[in-house]
Amino acid sequence: MTTTPRQKHSRGLKKHTYLAKKVQKRNGMIVPFDVERISSAIYKATLASNEGKQKDADNLAKKVAVKLSRMVARDKGFIPHVEKVQDMVEEELILGDFAKVAKAYILYRQKRAELRSQRGEVPKEVRERAAESKKYFRNPLAEFVYYTTYSRWIPEDGRRETWVETVSRYVDFMKENVGNKLTQKEYAEIYEYMVNMKALGSMRLLWSAGSAARATNVAAYNCSFVAPTKWQDFGEIAYILMCGSGLGFSVERQNTEMLPVIKKQNGKKLTTFVIPDSKEGWSDAIITGLKTWASGRDMDFDYSRIRPQGARLRTMGGRASGPDPLRNLLVFAREKMFANQGRRLLPVDVHDIICKIGEVVVMGGVRRSALISFSDLDDAEMKKAKNGQFYIEHPERSMANNSVVYNERPSSEQFLEEWLNLVRGRSGERGIFNRGGLEQQVPARRWDVFKKDAGRSGLNPCGEINLKSKQFCNLSEVVARTEDSEKDLINKVRVATILGTYQSTLVHFPYLSKEWKKNCEEERLLGVSITGQWDSPALRNPQTMKKLREMAIHTNKKYARRFGINESTSITCVKPSGNGSQLFDSSSGCHPRFAKYYIRRVRIENHNPIFKMFKDIGVPYHPEVGQPHDTATTFVVEFPIKAPKDVITRHEMNAHDQLLYWKMLKENYTEHNPSITVQVADHEWTMVGNWVYENWDMVGGISFLPKSDHVYKLAPYEEITKEQYEQMIEHFPDIDFSKIVLYEYDDNTTGAKELACVAGSCEIDPISSPVESLR
Numbered sequence: 001m002t003t004t005p006r007q008k009h010s011r012g013l014k015k016h017t018y019l020a021k022k023v024q025k026r027n028g029m030i031v032p033f034d035v036e037r038i039s040s041a042i043y044k045a046t047l048a049s050n051e052g053k054q055k056d057a058d059n060l061a062k063k064v065a066v067k068l069s070r071m072v073a074r075d076k077g078f079i080p081h082v083e084k085v086q087d088m089v090e091e092e093l094i095l096g097d098f099a100k101v102a103k104a105y106i107l108y109r110q111k112r113a114e115l116r117s118q119r120g121e122v123p124k125e126v127r128e129r130a131a132e133s134k135k136y137f138r139n140p141l142a143e144f145v146y147y148t149t150y151s152r153w154i155p156e157d158g159r160r161e162t163w164v165e166t167v168s169r170y171v172d173f174m175k176e177n178v179g180n181k182l183t184q185k186e187y188a189e190i191y192e193y194m195v196n197m198k199a200l201g202s203m204r205l206l207w208s209a210g211s212a213a214r215a216t217n218v219a220a221y222n223c224s225f226v227a228p229t230k231w232q233d234f235g236e237i238a239y240i241l242m243c244g245s246g247l248g249f250s251v252e253r254q255n256t257e258m259l260p261v262i263k264k265q266n267g268k269k270l271t272t273f274v275i276p277d278s279k280e281g282w283s284d285a286i287i288t289g290l291k292t293w294a295s296g297r298d299m300d301f302d303y304s305r306i307r308p309q310g311a312r313l314r315t316m317g318g319r320a321s322g323p324d325p326l327r328n329l330l331v332f333a334r335e336k337m338f339a340n341q342g343r344r345l346l347p348v349d350v351h352d353i354i355c356k357i358g359e360v361v362v363m364g365g366v367r368r369s370a371l372i373s374f375s376d377l378d379d380a381e382m383k384k385a386k387n388g389q390f391y392i393e394h395p396e397r398s399m400a401n402n403s404v405v406y407n408e409r410p411s412s413e414q415f416l417e418e419w420l421n422l423v424r425g426r427s428g429e430r431g432i433f434n435r436g437g438l439e440q441q442v443p444a445r446r447w448d449v450f451k452k453d454a455g456r457s458g459l460n461p462c463g464e465i466n467l468k469s470k471q472f473c474n475l476s477e478v479v480a481r482t483e484d485s486e487k488d489l490i491n492k493v494r495v496a497t498i499l500g501t502y503q504s505t506l507v508h509f510p511y512l513s514k515e516w517k518k519n520c521e522e523e524r525l526l527g528v529s530i531t532g533q534w535d536s537p538a539l540r541n542p543q544t545m546k547k548l549r550e551m552a553i554h555t556n557k558k559y560a561r562r563f564g565i566n567e568s569t570s571i572t573c574v575k576p577s578g579n580g581s582q583l584f585d586s587s588s589g590c591h592p593r594f595a596k597y598y599i600r601r602v603r604i605e606n607h608n609p610i611f612k613m614f615k616d617i618g619v620p621y622h623p624e625v626g627q628p629h630d631t632a633t634t635f636v637v638e639f640p641i642k643a644p645k646d647v648i649t650r651h652e653m654n655a656h657d658q659l660l661y662w663k664m665l666k667e668n669y670t671e672h673n674p675s676i677t678v679q680v681a682d683h684e685w686t687m688v689g690n691w692v693y694e695n696w697d698m699v700g701g702i703s704f705l706p707k708s709d710h711v712y713k714l715a716p717y718e719e720i721t722k723e724q725y726e727q728m729i730e731h732f733p734d735i736d737f738s739k740i741v742l743y744e745y746d747d748n749t750t751g752a753k754e755l756a757c758v759a760g761s762c763e764i765d766p767i768s769s770p771v772e773s774l775r
Contacts (some may be wrong), residue, residue, distance in 0.1 A: 018033065018065045022070045042056075042060050042093070045093075045105040046101050049100035052098055052101050061089075067088060085697070093105060122736075127738045129165070130738035132162065141639040142582065145582045147610060147737055153747035153748075158745070159741045161188070167194045171190060171194070172210075173209035173210055177505065177506065178563065181328065181563055199478050199493075201502075202475055203221075216279075216508065217506035217509060218239070218472075220474065221506075222474060223465055223475075224472045225249070226247065229256075229259060233295075234287065239279050239511050243279065247370065248371070250458050251347035251351045251354075254455075263341070263706050265298065265339045273301050274301075275323075283511065285301060285326065289333060293334055306712055332353070348385060351402075355400050356399075370399060371399050373400065375430070412693065416689075419692075431455060435455075447521070450466075450523070467556065470513065478529070479532050479584045480535060481643045482536060493548045494552075501555070502563065504525065504565065525569065526568045527572075528552045528572050530574060531584065532584065535643075535647050573670050584640075589645065591677065592649050595649050595720075597643070597724070599718040602716075604635055604636075605637075606632060606634065609743035609744035612743045621635045640720070640728035656684070661690070
């Protein structure tokens, strides 16, 4: 056979050694990197455009190979995706002034993409795995929530994992930590309950089990609380938020006055701090900056080691935000410190710095509040912190819901003044934290160990867990169904308690101060919650609730002995279960269903691969309100939802009904709090205020939302008729989520940014009306 010049040039290319050894195909397969294929594709474009020669194609291919090798040198685990390689080819063609070749190459790529889309090249194994998991989802919304929130990226397969794989990963991590303290039969039961969505562990651990939770158990916990008294606490707050936990914090003067006085600047400047590219590195930068400025000195920071925006995060998953958010935080904190030279930070300054830390963590599209703050009743600055258009001058304050602390029962005059502020303001700021009632609210066995720290205690952002400063709580969940019997519910609580007891053993906190581990080991708090309560008639009576609480306590005692740990001092709660209820297709926590038939709308970014798939298959969508269709960055997808037969909806309960049901839960089931958002009609505010004051010693975890039947454009929930539902469902496409692999070529998951225990998702959608809170 005659050897062509093209083949000779290709052999010449192979003489070079490149660090890039592998490339990932669109179907997820990892294959050897072949620079000849790059040159060949470029050469075809030169022939199509009558511009350039074989030599040019070879030289351009070499440049791409060299750049890829540099990336591999920086990150030994980096495997370029074929789409990334082709993007780099386009860039080199443009930089090399080969405009015609670039155009021909781009057209070639588009044609190939169209052909692939038409053929639907989903590998058989991926189709089978997705089909295996599909049967566990009760509607398309549930499957969508799973793939967008809880599914992790599998780099070696080039795809998102399936539900079966997610549950297997959780159970495998459980075996890694518990070992033979559970039998194979018990592990099998746990798997069966989780995969069938009967009872589940922490949704944070469901996402982080494996490398992320192995690196730090902080990633397994839903919520936390801290009363900062030293600069190190600010770095720990950043670290906890970056691990995905929600956080409550106190800016009461009893805490902020323990921070050091800030010395006046003396003109000295320390060596530049080179920030390591890790959670610990970012947290250290915050601590170092605050300590330096407090000592009267200054310093610069070097951000060169921080990965650029969009770079993959290998352990936590998702994408890097780049250095700008951290840079903005450090500039903000420095200004606050310099403005307070010669004195301590004011509580509102501490509040704003922590909110700015929260802002750094949620960069990249997560709009929800991850924080709740607690301040003194007479703190005028905190009282007005969110008055008017605060978000213009202080946008960071949107990160936290603000509450006031009551250490004793208020007089009727004091209560009425605060209550009227809530009713008139309709902004929810500040809510009320009833610390003075804790002795009556927590179990006696908890008060014995809790009382010494109660004076500086607080809550998680949704209000269902009372926490010491520097303490976590882990949650597990029962999903109550319409068809459940009392025996079914008791077994679900038993399994959920085993999961919670196991999760309380996870106390590997390598970055945090020793108090965190000490407090968690001392109390081993659980949060065994029940969602879907208004779907399940067998559940909603005091006798059943008492039996469930007794089962939780009994099960915890049994398995705490098995695991060699303290029994939990407090076990049962009801969390809002915002995302969880969408995944399970259940009513949320102790809230009734929105309606018999309704549209559930979800916001999604225009570049999300799942949205691109939805557009192609015909899922209903609209551009976000105020955004033109052609340039919209956010779209709203619509899912028609049908509630189970004969369930209770919000129309059948007034505010008093909701409060009475909350009280029944508090007296018969929860050792922590039932978290509830009570919808209050205009004529009900006086009655509700009277009820709250009369029941003051027991209230906690209650929020209030002005009731409104106003339907605004693209609202998260919209009630529809049975006929409208049937029409929508008739035209709703059958979604094959295995086809995500045709649209996603690298890790675009966002689970790392889905903060747990976030106040903005306490049953209320982030864009809904403000919430008034009684914590």
